[in-house]
Amino acid sequence: xxxxxxxxxxxxxxxxxxxxxxxxxxxxxxxxxxxxxxxxxxxxxxxxxxxxxxxxxxxxxxxxxxxxxxxxxxxxxxxxxxxxxxxxxxxxxxxxxxxxxxxxxxxxxxxxxxxxxxxxxxxxxxxxxxxxxxxxxxxxxxxxxxxxxxxxxxxxxxxxxxxxxxxxxxxxxxxxxxxxxxxxxxxxxxxxxxxxxxxxxxxxxxxxxxxxxxxxxxxxxxxxxxxxxxxxxxxxxxxxxxxxxxxxxxxxxxxxxxxxxxxxxxxxxxxxxxxxxxxxxxxxxxxxxxxxxxxxxxxxxxxxxxxxxxxxxxxxxxxxxxxxxxxxxxxxxxxxxxxxxxxx
Amino acid sequence: xxxxxxxxxxxxxxxxxxxxxxxxxxxxxxxxxxxxxxxxxxxxxxxxxxxxxxxxxxxxxxxxxxxxxxxxxxxxxxxxxxxxxxxxxxxxxxxxxxxxxxxxxxxxxxxxxxxxxxxxxxxxxxxxxxxxxxxxxxxxxxxxxxxxxxxxxxxxxxxxxxxxxxxxxxxxxxxxxxxxxxxxxxxxxxxxxxxxxxxxxxxxxxxxxxxxxxxxxxxxxxxxxxxxxxxxxxxxxxxxxxxxxxxxxxxxxxxxxxxxxxxxxxxxxxxxxxxxxxxxxxxxxxxxxxxxxxxxxxxxxxxxxxxxxxxxxxxxxxxxxxxxxxxxxxxxxxxxxxxxxxxx
Numbered sequence: 172x173x174x175x176x177x178x179x180x181x182x183x184x185x186x187x188x189x190x191x192x193x194x195x196x197x198x199x200x201x202x203x204x205x206x207x208x209x210x211x212x213x214x215x216x217x218x219x220x221x222x223x224x225x226x227x228x229x230x231x232x233x234x235x236x237x238x239x240x241x242x243x244x245x246x247x248x249x250x251x252x253x254x255x256x257x258x259x260x261x262x263x264x265x266x267x268x269x270x271x272x273x274x275x276x277x278x279x280x281x282x283x284x285x286x287x288x289x290x291x292x293x294x295x296x297x298x299x300x301x302x303x304x305x306x307x308x309x310x311x312x313x314x315x316x317x318x319x320x321x322x323x324x325x326x327x328x329x330x331x332x333x334x335x336x337x338x339x340x341x342x343x344x345x346x347x348x349x350x351x352x353x354x355x356x357x358x359x360x361x362x363x364x365x366x367x368x369x370x371x372x373x374x375x376x377x378x379x380x381x382x383x384x385x386x387x388x389x390x391x392x393x394x395x396x397x398x399x400x401x402x403x404x405x406x407x408x409x410x411x412x413x414x415x416x417x418x419x420x421x422x423x424x425x426x427x428x429x430x431x432x433x434x435x436x437x438x439x440x441x442x443x444x445x446x447x448x449x450x451x452x453x454x455x456x457x458x459x460x461x462x463x464x465x466x467x468x469x470x471x472x473x474x475x476x477x478x479x480x481x482x483x484x485x486x487x488x489x490x491x492x493x494x495x496x497x498x499x500x501x502x503x504x505x506x507x508x509x510x511x512x513x514x515x
Numbered sequence: 516x517x518x519x520x521x522x523x524x525x526x527x528x529x530x531x532x533x534x535x536x537x538x539x540x541x542x543x544x545x546x547x548x549x550x551x552x553x554x555x556x557x558x559x560x561x562x563x564x565x566x567x568x569x570x571x572x573x574x575x576x577x578x579x580x581x582x583x584x585x586x587x588x589x590x591x592x593x594x595x596x597x598x599x600x601x602x603x604x605x606x607x608x609x610x611x612x613x614x615x616x617x618x619x620x621x622x623x624x625x626x627x628x629x630x631x632x633x634x635x636x637x638x639x640x641x642x643x644x645x646x647x648x649x650x651x652x653x654x655x656x657x658x659x660x661x662x663x664x665x666x667x668x669x670x671x672x673x674x675x676x677x678x679x680x681x682x683x684x685x686x687x688x689x690x691x692x693x694x695x696x697x698x699x700x701x702x703x704x705x706x707x708x709x710x711x712x713x714x715x716x717x718x719x720x721x722x723x724x725x726x727x728x729x730x731x732x733x734x735x736x737x738x739x740x741x742x743x744x745x746x747x748x749x750x751x752x753x754x755x756x757x758x759x760x761x762x763x764x765x766x767x768x769x770x771x772x773x774x775x776x777x778x779x780x781x782x783x784x785x786x787x788x789x790x791x792x793x794x795x796x797x798x799x800x801x802x803x804x805x806x807x808x809x810x811x812x813x814x815x816x817x818x819x820x821x822x823x824x825x826x827x828x829x830x831x832x833x834x835x836x837x838x839x840x841x842x843x844x845x846x847x848x849x850x851x852x853x854x855x856x857x858x859x
Contacts, residue, residue: 336680336739338699338728355682355730355737355814356774362803362810382739382801382810384682386699386730393699395680395726397741430700457726459706466706466726470699 174200175485176222176249178242178264180214182343183279184255186478188219189444191253193504194482196491200249203242207234220248246272251489253277253481262286265305275303277484279477280310280369290372293483293501294321294416297494300487308480312337312392313369315471316381318451319396320374322416328408329401330377331463337366337383338393340473351387358385391431391448392471399463406460409467413453415513417498418479420450422470428454431470438472441506447475449507479505518544519829520566520593522586522608524558526687527623528599530822532563533788535597537848538826540835544593547586551578564592586612595833596620597825606630609649619647621828623821624654624713634716637827637845638665638760641838644831652824656681656736657713659815660725662795663740664718666760672752673745674721675807681710681727682737684817695731702729735775735792736815743807750804753811757797759857761842762823764794766814772798775814782816787850791819794851823849 173196177188180202191199201220204211207230214221220239223231231238239245242264246252252274254261258281265286269276278286287307289299295317300306309317316335323330339358342349350356358364367381413419422428428437431452438448449472457468479501486497495515502509517540521532524546535543545564548555551574558565564583567575575582583589586608590596596618598605602625609630613620622630631651633643639661644650653661660679667674683702686693694700702708711725757763766772772781775796782792793816801812823845830841839859846853 334678334741336726336741338682338730351774351776353732353734354774354776355732355735357737357798357801357812360768360773360798360800360812362801380741380805380808380810382680382741382812384737384739384812386682387732388697388699388730390697391699393701393728395728397678397680397724397726424704429704430695430698432695432698454701454704456704457701457706461724464724466724468701468704468726468728 173197173485173489173491174248174250176200176203176245176252178203178245178252178254179256180204180210181255181257182345182474183477185210185213186445186447186475187253187255187481188214188217190478190482190505192217197485201239201245203245207231207236211236242268246274249274251275251277251485253485255279257281275488276305277481277488278305278307280308280313282307284369284372291480291484291487292317292321292373293480293494293498294318294325294418295373297483297487297497300484301490303488306484306488308477308484309369309373311471311473311476312339312366314476314480315392315394315451315469316366316370316379317373318418319453319469320370320377322412322419323409325416326412328404328412330398331401332399333377333379334397335366335379335381336395337364337381339383339385340388340390340392341385342389343474344389351385353387356385358383390435392473393431394469394471396467396469398465400465403463404460406458409458409460409465410455414511417502417509417512417514418450418507420452420508421455422452424456434470443506445474448472449475449479449505451476479507517541517829517833517835518592518594520544520547520589520596522547522589522596522598523600523604524548524554525599525601526689526818527821529554529557530789530791530819531597531599531825532558532561534822534826534849536561541829545583545589547589551575551580555580590616590618593618595829597829598622601625619832620649621825621832622649622651624652624657626651628713628716635824635828635831636661636665636717637824637838637842638662638669638762639717641827641831641841644828645834647832650828650832652821652828653713653717655815655817655820656683656710658820658824659736659738659795659813660710660714660723661717662762663797663813664714664721666756666763667753669760670756672748672756674742675745676743677721677723678741679710679723679725680739681708681725683727683729684732684734684736685729686733687818688733695729697731700729702727734779736817737775738813738815740811740813742809744809747807748804750802753802753804753809754799758855761846761853761856761858762794762851764796764852765799766796768798768800778814789818792816793819793823793849795820823851
């Protein structure tokens, strides 16, 4: 059993911790939490050992949580670290702590690409992470883009250009201070947004340009994608590619999926933890082929899409399983949609 | 003085009425209102004669508004009608009333294109409306697209393809029953949205495809545009085209315009009626040229962008002024931004 330490137990970290706990080849060695808040108490309730920063030990004791030790103790107790700290804090942790230990670390997409040797997406480049010391799972929007493009490429559909236009959720459900309210914010106002170049850290030879705005939504991102294909393909071939690629869900208007809200309602009805939807939700009715042009819309659940990717990254780095076996194992253990999916 | 009758005194109609009243070559003969609500009282306060449907006369009297007559009386008293009724009601009015009178009628973009002989945008095809009986001013998003593309073409920049991705405002400020809240809705889920084909009713030879989603915003639409130009142009040439074309406003992040909200705040600070912003607001920092590709973001104020177009449509149909003189007259009378603009 590989011992996985989770540094940062916020939106992403707590989900990865639960996902690790659901695997049969890895377990949680502990989680690092900086503040003894309600999320720290959730960690205790889950039975995870809670570590903190050296100067936070007293704070935790006062809050009634007995810390298992400091971040260095957590690293010692782990075979691999998944760092899910806020943006840029992962890099600080690397310089301050990780560099001293001979342990592999998985970072998140909030860090710049050069924090790691490889930027990772399971469908796209699982094998490149093998034996690496530092790997970075790309961010939510970038994971969405990479999955959609990979699902086409894995099925023989060649892409010449990808131009993707993103309506970003303004904040996560728990972020009470972020906006916008009743506004659309160029985010960023410059072109390209970071998502295009970021996707190119994984899919190195594809021409990808992205633009993004933030909207008053907390539930999911929405992408409007315009692809120029290299050759002529039928709409059926595109739908078929999405249908059989893991971690892609085809949402039909006829089945009631008229918007992002219904994707999340479906996740809630399925009894998924926290109402999460780690699959990319492609609106089937939006898939339109016109000559060598492909148009589609899809939703990206910002809180959970990277969770299965992190599990696979752990396996990829440590050589615990080959690509498709890892992806299938992850999907089954997390009860993602596996019907009709081809693993390999 | 041309007598203009306004049929429908809602979001668009009441603004067109005020704009007509601000001209020195036309005046309001009266406005048609179906319900004696607060907007009807605004019409009375403005000094407009209020007409209603034949079966509504008593209702108005009971509400303390003495109607000047029926819709047929309004048509009789007018040289031209601007119909700003809700979607599809313009066509019903045409069949029921307009067809009986020999008066020209301007319809709005909520009607299908075949309600009229010509779909109209002042920059694009002013002259085509001359002497026509039925003309249709295209809708807000289509007006935005048509203006942006026309401003390039009028300045010698050739367009090969326009792919435009729209985050539509979900509802107008006064629409208390419409959504979405906390959702992004494919609107429509199919490709293209009607805006592309609609813009092609004015710009007949341009390849335009649009996709649209609705977002929880009431203030403005946001467009993310990707254009393939026919030839190589500099970013400066594009900016120059926008700078000198009437009804385009270049919004700089450095001047505080970071989002749509600040465009509307500017309109309010300028003391514009109802806080309207009839110009297309192009985010200057978003304008990006990469080879023959042009990217930009712009805001479209759904409540007011078509107002100056309707004034020009009246002049175009009746031959009251040539294109650029009409556009300049309209812009000055409505206190739009005229600095640096070239009229002709």
